[in-house]
Amino acid sequence: MIGRFRIHYPDFTLDVDLALPEAGITALFGPSGSGKTTILRCMAGLERAAGGFLSIADEVWQDEPRGIFLPTHKRPLGLVFQETSLFPHLSVLGNLRYGMKRAGNAKGEGFDAMLDLLGIRALLERDPESLSGGERQRVSIARALLTRPRLLLMDEPLSALDMKRKLEILPYLERLRDELSIPVLYVSHSLDEVARLADHLVLIENGKAIANGALMDVLSRLDLDAAFAGETGAVLETTVVAHEADGLTRLEFPGGHIYVAGHAHKIGNRLRCRIHARDVSLALNAHTDTSILNTLPATVVAIADTDTPGHVLVQLKLMDEKSLLLARITERSRQALGIKPGLAVIAQVKSVAMLR
Amino acid sequence: MDSSSLTAIWLTCKLATLTTLLLLLVGTPIAWWLANTRSRLKGPIGALVALPLVLPPTVLGFYLLITFGPHGFIGKAMDALNLQRLPFTFAGLVVASVIYSLPFVVQPIQNAFEAIGKRPLEVAASLRASPFDAFFTVALPLARPGFATAAILGFAHTVGEFGVILMIGGNIPGKTQVLSVKIYDYVENTNYTQAHWLAGGMVFFSFFILLLLYGSRKRAGWSR
Numbered sequence: 001m002i003g004r005f006r007i008h009y010p011d012f013t014l015d016v017d018l019a020l021p022e023a024g025i026t027a028l029f030g031p032s033g034s035g036k037t038t039i040l041r042c043m044a045g046l047e048r049a050a051g052g053f054l055s056i057a058d059e060v061w062q063d064e065p066r067g068i069f070l071p072t073h074k075r076p077l078g079l080v081f082q083e084t085s086l087f088p089h090l091s092v093l094g095n096l097r098y099g100m101k102r103a104g105n106a107k108g109e110g111f112d113a114m115l116d117l118l119g120i121r122a123l124l125e126r127d128p129e130s131l132s133g134g135e136r137q138r139v140s141i142a143r144a145l146l147t148r149p150r151l152l153l154m155d156e157p158l159s160a161l162d163m164k165r166k167l168e169i170l171p172y173l174e175r176l177r178d179e180l181s182i183p184v185l186y187v188s189h190s191l192d193e194v195a196r197l198a199d200h201l202v203l204i205e206n207g208k209a210i211a212n213g214a215l216m217d218v219l220s221r222l223d224l225d226a227a228f229a230g231e232t233g234a235v236l237e238t239t240v241v242a243h244e245a246d247g248l249t250r251l252e253f254p255g256g257h258i259y260v261a262g263h264a265h266k267i268g269n270r271l272r273c274r275i276h277a278r279d280v281s282l283a284l285n286a287h288t289d290t291s292i293l294n295t296l297p298a299t300v301v302a303i304a305d306t307d308t309p310g311h312v313l314v315q316l317k318l319m320d321e322k323s324l325l326l327a328r329i330t331e332r333s334r335q336a337l338g339i340k341p342g343l344a345v346i347a348q349v350k351s352v353a354m355l356r
Numbered sequence: 357m358d359s360s361s362l363t364a365i366w367l368t369c370k371l372a373t374l375t376t377l378l379l380l381l382v383g384t385p386i387a388w389w390l391a392n393t394r395s396r397l398k399g400p401i402g403a404l405v406a407l408p409l410v411l412p413p414t415v416l417g418f419y420l421l422i423t424f425g426p427h428g429f430i431g432k433a434m435d436a437l438n439l440q441r442l443p444f445t446f447a448g449l450v451v452a453s454v455i456y457s458l459p460f461v462v463q464p465i466q467n468a469f470e471a472i473g474k475r476p477l478e479v480a481a482s483l484r485a486s487p488f489d490a491f492f493t494v495a496l497p498l499a500r501p502g503f504a505t506a507a508i509l510g511f512a513h514t515v516g517e518f519g520v521i522l523m524i525g526g527n528i529p530g531k532t533q534v535l536s537v538k539i540y541d542y543v544e545n546t547n548y549t550q551a552h553w554l555a556g557g558m559v560f561f562s563f564f565i566l567l568l569l570y571g572s573r574k575r576a577g578w579s580r
Contacts, residue, residue: 046478072481073490079482085475089497098493099483147483 001056001151001183005042005049014038014049014207020200022057025177025184027194027215030204030227036187039204040153043185044079045072056151056183075151076103078144082156084136086128086143093124096143103147111146117179118142118172134165138172145180152184158193166193173197191228195219195235195274196355203227219274220324222304222315232313233276234325235355240265248293255318255325258294260352272355277313279350280327284337286346294349298325300341303334314339316347357553363530364538364554371446371534372514375453376461379510380503382454383461388491390462391469406459413456417523420452424524444526449534452524453514460509468502469495505569512565515558 001020007013014035020026028036041047043054045062048069054062061070086095100108115121118138128136137157144152157173158166170193177184177197188194194201194215201218203211205227211218218224220234238251238258248259251271258273265271286295298316301324306313312334316325325347329339339345390402408416424442425431434441442448476498480490496503518536525532527541535554542551 044478044482046481072478073484073486077482079479081475081479085479087476087479087494087498089500098480098485102484102489143483 002053003039003043004051004053005039006051007038007042007047007049012207014042016204016207016209018202018209018212020183020185020202020212022183023181024199025186025197026200026202027198028185028187028202028204029191029194030189031229032189034204035207036189036204037155038207040155040185040187043151044077044153045070045075059150073102076147076149078141078147078149078152080137080140080144080152080154080157083160084128084133085140086131086136088128090128091124092120092126092128092131092139095128095139096124096146099143099147103149105146105148108146109148114142114146117175132165133161134168137161137169141172141176145176150182152180152182153187154184155187156189157186159188159190170196191231192274192353192355196272216324220315220326222302222313222326225277225304225306225308225313230278230308231276232326232328233274233279234323236273236275236323236325238271238273240267240269240271242267253323254320255323256296256320258296258349258352260354262354274353274355275325275349276351276353277326277328279352280316280325281348281350282314282316282327282329282333282337282339283346283348290348292348292350294352296325296347296349298345298347300339300343300345302341303339316345318347358550360529360533361538361550361554364533364535365557367446367530367533368515368535371449371453372511374450375457375514376507376510378450378454379457379461380507383458383465383506383510386458387462387465388469388495390466405462408456409459413517413519414523416456417452417520420455420520421524424448424451443524444528444532446531449521449525449532452520453517456517456520457510457513460513461506464502464505464509465499468499468505471502472498508565508569512562515561 001022002018003020004017006015012035016039028039030036038047042049042052051064052062053064054060060068061075062068087098090098100106118141120135120138120142123131123135123139128139131139141157158169161169174197186198198215201211201213201215202209203218203224210227211221211224216235216237225232236253238253240249241252242250244250248261249265251258251260251273260273296318298318301315301317304313306328308328310330310332311328312331314327314329316327317323318325327347386405390398421443422428423430426435426441431441442451472495476494477490480494481487485493516536518540521532521534521537527533527537533541535558539551539554542548542554
């Protein structure tokens with residue numbers, strides 16, 4: 001999928017040239033006002049960039065120099081907005097049918113599976129106004145998907161929901177990610193959401209894409225600390241391998257293993273964990289006299305200055321030579337320990353955030 | 357109540373109904389355009405539509421009389437088409453009423469369209485509805501409370517019309533003598549009993565209309 005959009009507004013310029021994967025969830029992440037939503041609206045054809053270009057799976061939706069611009073209703077896409085966008089004059093079923101009918105899916109191909117996938121079977125006869133925020137978003141997603149789109153665009157679909165509703169809807173989104181064969185573009189300003197759901201990450205700042213790559217790669221880069229506003233940290237894709245008698249759960253990943261508390265996940269499940277750079281400290285030798293549980297042998301790859309006064313960011317490579325970790329340490333410690341690229345160290349992980 | 361009063365009531369109802377229907381047809385596209393345009397003409401057209409709100413009815417009636425008359429451009433056009441000229445006819449009253457009550461219909465519908473905003477139409481487009489389709493299946497149903505208000509106001513305002521009618525319609529029983537003119541007629545002939553019947557009826561009618569309006573407004577308080 002290729003999208004090139006340049007739009008000038010009086011106080012803002014959007015200028016992006018994006019090559020994105022044709023499958024999986026791609027997150028557009030950035031602060032509010034950075035232009036994420038505008039990119040989504042350009043892709044949907046709701047904004048028209050004068051020289052814009054958009055192609056998906058070799059199908060050109062917009063190529064202004066050649067005079068091609070498909071209006072929104074001719075683009076096979078699904079759109080889920082931030083706030084509820086169900087038609088209040090139609091029932092849930094009426095809302096679902098509105099798109100199905102017009103997208104040539106009057107027979108309802110995939111209808112039953114979709115009801116189950118999003119858990120909305122019991123809601124069909126209800127009025128949108130009688131639904132909870134989470135239910136409305138699930139119906140909106142089903143309505144969009146029942147048009148059998150080639151691309152799903154989601155504009156902060158969770159940001160209008162409270163934490164409880166978010167947690168309720170996230171598992172559904174994960175199922176979508178695992179079962180959908182179409183690319184999903186997911187706009188968000190929540191790093192937790194992005195780290196949990198996305199496969200691919202585009203970082204947007206002031207109308208420009210400052211990073212574009214696989215989620216784990218972008219999150220373990222040294223040069224994006226400012227964009228992540230102190231939340232910098234790597235993500236590890238682990239597998240739950242054992243629940244131990246003392247209440248700890250062992251997670252394994254190619255670069256080693258870690259322990260977390262809590263038995264909530266089935267053995268064999270995949271589990272994404274985020275390890276904040278500020279929660280990783282470095283030692284030169286493996287200590288046995290420490291209360292820190294998770295220690296991972298690693299090699300220093302690179303070191304970068306950060307905006308945090310007196311601190312540097314260290315990129316570490318774990319045993320598998322692939323998994324990356326970030327550590328935020330003081331410049332003084334760096335000098336005291338003589339940390340430099342190539343040095344073998346022990347990464348001590350103080351806290352692990354389980355993302356699902 | 358004598359039969360000439362009943363004739364006036366019937367004529368008034370016919371005029372108001374016809375005017376309201378025509379206004380909904382004419383007013384909806386104008387309201388849609390005013391609610392959605394970014395054109396520089398929005399201001400002037402909006403002001404033109406609202407003009408009957410502030411003009412004395414006699415001024416409007418006077419100019420309509422001139423335009424409809426033998427030297428006005430509409431009068432000349434009617435002559436060229438071999439049609440009867442509009443002054444002192446029922447058709448003339450309908451045309452004048454449509455112009456006179458236009459803002460009472462356009463503004464509530466315009467407000468309703470503006471309140472809906474762009475989002476529901478963008479959603480409809482993302483569900484493959486063409487703009488035309490989305491207008492009829494999303495914008496119109498969502499603007500329904502605005503249409504109810506517009507119809508009630510347009511009807512009631514046409515019933516209450518006096519000055520314009522007198523200027524271009526005169527006072528021909530069964531043809532242009534509507535209720536308000538009839539009351540004036542009775543009072544001029546000091547027939548207060550008959551005047552009371554009609555005037556009192558109008559008070560009740562107006563009260564009922566307003567009751568309906570405020571009732572429907574409260575019920576119409578739907579949100580997204």
